[in-house]
Amino acid sequence: xxxxxxxxxxxxxxxxxxxxxxxxxxxxxxxxxxxxxxxxxxxxxxxxxxxxxxxxxxxxxxxxxxxxxxxxxxxxxxxxxxxxxxxxxxxxxxxxxxxxxxxxxxxxxxxxxxxxxxxxxxxxxxxxxxxxxxxxxxxxxxxxxxxxxxxxxxxxxxxxxxxxxxxxxxxxxxxxxxxxxxxxxxxxxxxxxxxxxxxxxxxxxxxxxxxxxxxxxxxxxxxxxxxxxxxxxxxxxxxxxxxxxxxxxxxxxxxxxxxxxxxxxxxxxxxxxxxxxxxx
Amino acid sequence: xxxxxxxxxxxxxxxxxxxxxxxxxxxxxxxxxxxxxxxxxxxxxxxxxxxxxxxxxxxxxxxxxxxxxxxxxxxxxxxxxxxxxxxxxxxxxxxxxxxxxxxxxxxxxxxxxxxxxxxxxxxxxxxxxxxxxxxxxxxxxxxxxxxxxxxxxxxxxxxxxxxxxxxxxxxxxxxxxxxxxxxxxxxxxxxxxxxxxxxxxxxxxxxxxxxxxxxxxxxxxxxxxxxxxxxxxxxxxxxxxxxxxxxxxxxxxxxxxxxxxxxxxxxxxxxxxxxxxxxxxxxxxxxxxxxxxxxxxxxxxxxxxxxxxxxxxxxxxxxxxxxxxxxxxxxxxxxxxxxxxxxxxxxxxxxxxxxxxxxx
Ligand SMILES: Cc1cc2nc3c(=O)[nH]c(=O)nc-3n(C[C@H](O)[C@H](O)[C@H](O)COP(=O)(O)OP(=O)(O)OC[C@H]3O[C@@H](n4cnc5c(N)ncnc54)[C@H](O)[C@@H]3O)c2cc1C
Ligand SMILES: Nc1ncnc2c1ncn2[C@@H]1O[C@H](COP(=O)(O)O)[C@@H](O)[C@H]1O
Numbered sequence: 077x078x079x080x081x082x083x084x085x086x087x088x089x090x091x092x093x094x095x096x097x098x099x100x101x102x103x104x105x106x107x108x109x110x111x112x113x114x115x116x117x118x119x120x121x122x123x124x125x126x127x128x129x130x131x132x133x134x135x136x137x138x139x140x141x142x143x144x145x146x147x148x149x150x151x152x153x154x155x156x157x158x159x160x161x162x163x164x165x166x167x168x169x170x171x172x173x174x175x176x177x178x179x180x181x182x183x184x185x186x187x188x189x190x191x192x193x194x195x196x197x198x199x200x201x202x203x204x205x206x207x208x209x210x211x212x213x214x215x216x217x218x219x220x221x222x223x224x225x226x227x228x229x230x231x232x233x234x235x236x237x238x239x240x241x242x243x244x245x246x247x248x249x250x251x252x253x254x255x256x257x258x259x260x261x262x263x264x265x266x267x268x269x270x271x272x273x274x275x276x277x278x279x280x281x282x283x284x285x286x287x288x289x290x291x292x293x294x295x296x297x298x299x300x301x302x303x304x305x306x307x308x309x310x311x312x313x314x315x316x317x318x319x320x321x322x323x324x325x326x327x328x329x330x331x332x333x334x335x336x337x338x339x340x341x342x343x344x345x346x347x348x349x350x351x352x353x354x355x356x
Numbered sequence: 357x358x359x360x361x362x363x364x365x366x367x368x369x370x371x372x373x374x375x376x377x378x379x380x381x382x383x384x385x386x387x388x389x390x391x392x393x394x395x396x397x398x399x400x401x402x403x404x405x406x407x408x409x410x411x412x413x414x415x416x417x418x419x420x421x422x423x424x425x426x427x428x429x430x431x432x433x434x435x436x437x438x439x440x441x442x443x444x445x446x447x448x449x450x451x452x453x454x455x456x457x458x459x460x461x462x463x464x465x466x467x468x469x470x471x472x473x474x475x476x477x478x479x480x481x482x483x484x485x486x487x488x489x490x491x492x493x494x495x496x497x498x499x500x501x502x503x504x505x506x507x508x509x510x511x512x513x514x515x516x517x518x519x520x521x522x523x524x525x526x527x528x529x530x531x532x533x534x535x536x537x538x539x540x541x542x543x544x545x546x547x548x549x550x551x552x553x554x555x556x557x558x559x560x561x562x563x564x565x566x567x568x569x570x571x572x573x574x575x576x577x578x579x580x581x582x583x584x585x586x587x588x589x590x591x592x593x594x595x596x597x598x599x600x601x602x603x604x605x606x607x608x609x610x611x612x613x614x615x616x617x618x619x620x621x622x623x624x625x626x627x628x629x630x631x632x633x634x635x636x637x638x639x640x641x642x643x644x645x646x647x648x649x650x651x652x653x654x655x656x657x658x659x660x661x662x663x664x665x666x667x668x669x670x671x672x673x674x675x676x677x678x679x680x681x682x683x684x685x686x687x688x689x690x691x692x693x694x695x696x697x698x699x700x701x702x703x704x705x706x707x708x709x710x711x712x713x714x715x716x
Contacts (some may be wrong), residue, residue, distance in 0.1 A: 219565030296365035301493030327690035
């Protein structure tokens with residue numbers, strides 16, 4: 077099987093600080109990481125390879141600094157990394173991003189060998205749209221299953237994908253090639269291994285493709301190829317709250333204070349009475 | 357605005373925004389009828405309509421045996437309903453349902469399509485948008501209209517929940533956006549409303565490329581947090597499962613449920629599906645207790661619709677106190693114990709005891 081897995085090198089949002097004076101995010105000095113929600117996708121790809129052989133190719137559309145992210149996943153056992161990179165890809169929304177990724181997958185199929193499955197993560201921590209999987213499926217005309225928790229091949233060459241929705245555990249048999257996106261924390265990723273890292277250092281299996289390599293029209297990529305534009309950015313409006321803060325003498329005092337507030341607050345008092353004693 | 361198609365990606369159809377009109381809302385159904393989450397999307401549709409009165413609100417209802425529900429969106433504010441009721445739509449597949457909506461959109465040319473960001477909506481929405489070669493904005497918290505251009509503004513918190521980005525789709529149509537369940541209320545039911553119901557027939561149907569081979573409903577005994585009216589939410593400060601038990605005790609006394617912050621989920625104190633916040637769920641209880649929760653913006657995004665917030669936190673500087681109604685500074689453990697005891701006593705004494713309490 078040839079499996080492509082889409083990854084993104086993202087700023088560690090947990091470490092991003094905010095400058096209240098300028099109203100901007102302080103990204104400087106913020107370390108980047110492989111998007112945490114991509115690890116279940118990588119793990120699923122590697123498990124499929126463990127079971128059925130073949131190769132796993134990680135793909136990312138990003139500036140060259142994302143090479144570090146590709147190196148990290150090579151250390152987990154991914155075979156090749158492909159960096160889709162060009163200044164003309166900058167400023168892309170999800171439509172333009174998925175377009176470049178889909179074209180990258182087509183090129184892999186033509187030049188490296190046919191891709192059977194493309195796997196994406198649940199969402200990214202920096203934009204969290206969960207669009208890319210569905211959009212790549214749309215560009216390629218492949219079936220799409222989101223929220224996957226596991227997958228295996230079944231007899232007639234189909235991929236049996238398990239997922240859980242709000243209501244049920246569902247299993248699908250999906251024709252290949254297909255796009256699958258994993259659910260949050262669906263699979264526990266394997267650790268990075270030194271031997272893989274060394275192999276990657278020697279073999280250097282990272283290829284970069286730019287807009288010419290992919291043969292794309294610059295009107296279809298980056299900012300130009302993005303139907304959505306950010307018109308404005310503002311502060312999030314505050315929700316009006318009472319903001320009454322009380323430092324109690326002791327726990328009993330605290331408890332009685334809370335109850336007094338709630339029972340003298342019309343918007344909740346009736347509700348609490350109903351909860352305690354049934355209909356008022 | 358006149359779009360110069362020469363400048364657009366040649367993969368996209370050449371269309372002018374003014375050829376498109378009306379606001380569509382995609383209706384999701386299950387064995388109980390139309391989902392509440394999709395009816396909620398009629399609220400932003402009405403907001404957009406209030407600024408663009410020439411646009412009609414059109415509910416798009418597709419599936420099998422669903423014609424019977426066609427009046428419901430009208431009673432909640434839709435002007436029209438387009439129904440596709442076909443046995444071949446018995447099982448939902450993203451590509452099949454998506455393609456039906458794509459084909460309808462190509463025929464009717466709606467200016468806006470709103471989709472609820474349920475699991476199905478998150479799977480199908482971007483597929484529809486991409487197949488129409490248009491943009492889509494995920495998880496909007498509000499919608500508005502740009503007064504100069506008439507473009508819809510899709511408003512969402514980017515990156516961290518401190519800022520809001522206003523996103524528009526100036527030269528493509530339809531303009532698509534999703535919002536998470538419970539970000540908006542369902543518009544009130546109005547028996548007197550009437551509207552047109554248009555039935556569309558399917559000629560061909562897309563090959564799903566996949567087959568549902570197994571379906572095991574998961575039984576959920578507990579009330580979902582998105583439906584709960586009282587929530588006792590715990591944070592990392594709860595410290596242990598013993599603390600969670602206290603929270604559960606309080607919740608059950610009040611007929612509520614327990615939820616948590618992301619750190620509480622990461623620590624294993626609560627199930628991931630009970631996480632409140634930007635990457636969890638939005639909730640709208642009458643009363644929300646935040647126990648040992650610091651009040652990070654990403655968490656608070658999920659409780660914007662909560663009626664009242666009671667916070668208990670040991671740190672007087674915790675940001676939660678600036679974002680709640682009633683805050684108590686102190687170690688949560690003895691306070692919850694006392695609160696549970698007081699409530700039990702009140703319960704035994706009956707409603708008359710409240711007067712006494714308030715007189716103190
Ligand atoms: C992109 C992104 C998305 C995110 N999405 C979410 C989300 O959906 N939901 C979410 O919740 N978070 C989310 N977060 C994480 C968020 O930023 C915070 O890290 C998280 O909400 C903090 O959880 P907490 O309040 O439980 O923990 P902490 O911030 O560690 O706070 C613990 C609190 O407990 C108090 N405490 C400790 N001991 C006691 C005691 N004995 N009694 C009383 N109080 C005590 C402390 O004073 C402190 O205020 C997201 C972050 C990012 C970057
Ligand atoms: N620039 C990118 N390059 C490759 N894959 C990506 C990129 N952005 C997102 N993805 C993949 O798409 C998934 C969903 O991302 P998003 O739509 O940004 O939430 C991620 O988990 C990744 O697997």
